[in-house]
Amino acid sequence: MFDPAPEYPYSESLDADAMPAPHPLLAPVLGLLGEWHGRGQGGYPTLAEDFTYAQEVTFSHDGRPFLRYEARAWLLGADDVPLRPAARESGWWRLQPDGRVEALVTQPTGIAEISVGSVADGTIDLTTDQVATTPSAKDVQATRRRYTLTDPDTLTFAHDLAAVGLPLQHHLSAELHRRK
Numbered sequence: 001m002f003d004p005a006p007e008y009p010y011s012e013s014l015d016a017d018a019m020p021a022p023h024p025l026l027a028p029v030l031g032l033l034g035e036w037h038g039r040g041q042g043g044y045p046t047l048a049e050d051f052t053y054a055q056e057v058t059f060s061h062d063g064r065p066f067l068r069y070e071a072r073a074w075l076l077g078a079d080d081v082p083l084r085p086a087a088r089e090s091g092w093w094r095l096q097p098d099g100r101v102e103a104l105v106t107q108p109t110g111i112a113e114i115s116v117g118s119v120a121d122g123t124i125d126l127t128t129d130q131v132a133t134t135p136s137a138k139d140v141q142a143t144r145r146r147y148t149l150t151d152p153d154t155l156t157f158a159h160d161l162a163a164v165g166l167p168l169q170h171h172l173s174a175e176l177h178r179r180k
C-alpha cells in the first residue's frame with residue numbers, strides 16, 4: 001500500500017516582516033529579501049562585442065541563517081527583443097556570527113563557486129575562495145561579486161571574472177529593481 005508522506009510543513013519567505021521570522025544572523029542582508037528584476041551590460045576581452053541582458057533575482061529564507069539565491073538572465077537585442085536564455089544560477093548564502101558571508105553558487109555551465117565576503121555600508125562583497133568546474137566547463141579561476149542596495153528598492157550588481165587565462169576583470173554590471 002502506498003502511504004503518502006506528509007507535505008513539507010515549513011514556509012519560505014521573501015518578506016522580512018512576514019513569518020517565519022528571519023534568523024537574527026540575517027540582519028545585515030534583510031534588505032535583499034524579495035524578487036528583483038532589471039537589466040545589465042556585460043563583456044569580456046575574448047568576446048567580439050559587449051552585450052545587454054535582463055535578469056531576475058530572488059532571495060528568500062526559511063527562518064534559518066542562510067538566504068536561498070536564484071537568478072536567471074537572458075540576452076536582449078534592439079528594442080529589448082529576447083535573443084536567447086543566458087546564465088542561470090542558484091545557491092545559498094550562509095551568514096556567520098562574525099558577520100562574514102559564505103556563498104555557494106552553481107551554474108548549469110558546470111561551474112560551482114564557493115565565495116566568502118562581508119557586508120559593509122550596504123554592499124555585500126563576495127570573492128571566490130574556490131571554483132570547481134566539471135570536465136567540459138570553461139576554465140574559471142576566480143570571481144568577485146558586489147551587490148549594493150543604493151536604496152531599499154534598487155540593487156546594483158558588479159561581477160568580475162578571471163577565466164580562460166585572463167586576470168580578474170569586469171564581466172557584468174546591472175541595476176535591479178524590487179518587484180516584491
Ligand code: HEM
Nearest residue numbers: 042044046047051053055073086087111138140143163164
Ligand atoms: C547575468 C549573468 C551572465 C550573463 C548574461 C553572461 C553572459 C555571457 C555571454 C553572452 C558570454 C559570451 C558567450 C556566449 O555567448 O554565451 C559569456 C561568456 C562567459 N561567461 Fe558569462 N554571463 C553571465 C554570468 C557569468 C558567470 C556567473 C560566470 C562565471 C562564474 C560567467 C563566466 C563566463 C565565461 C567563463 C565565459 C566564456 C569566456 C570565453 O570563453 O571567452 N558568466 N557570458
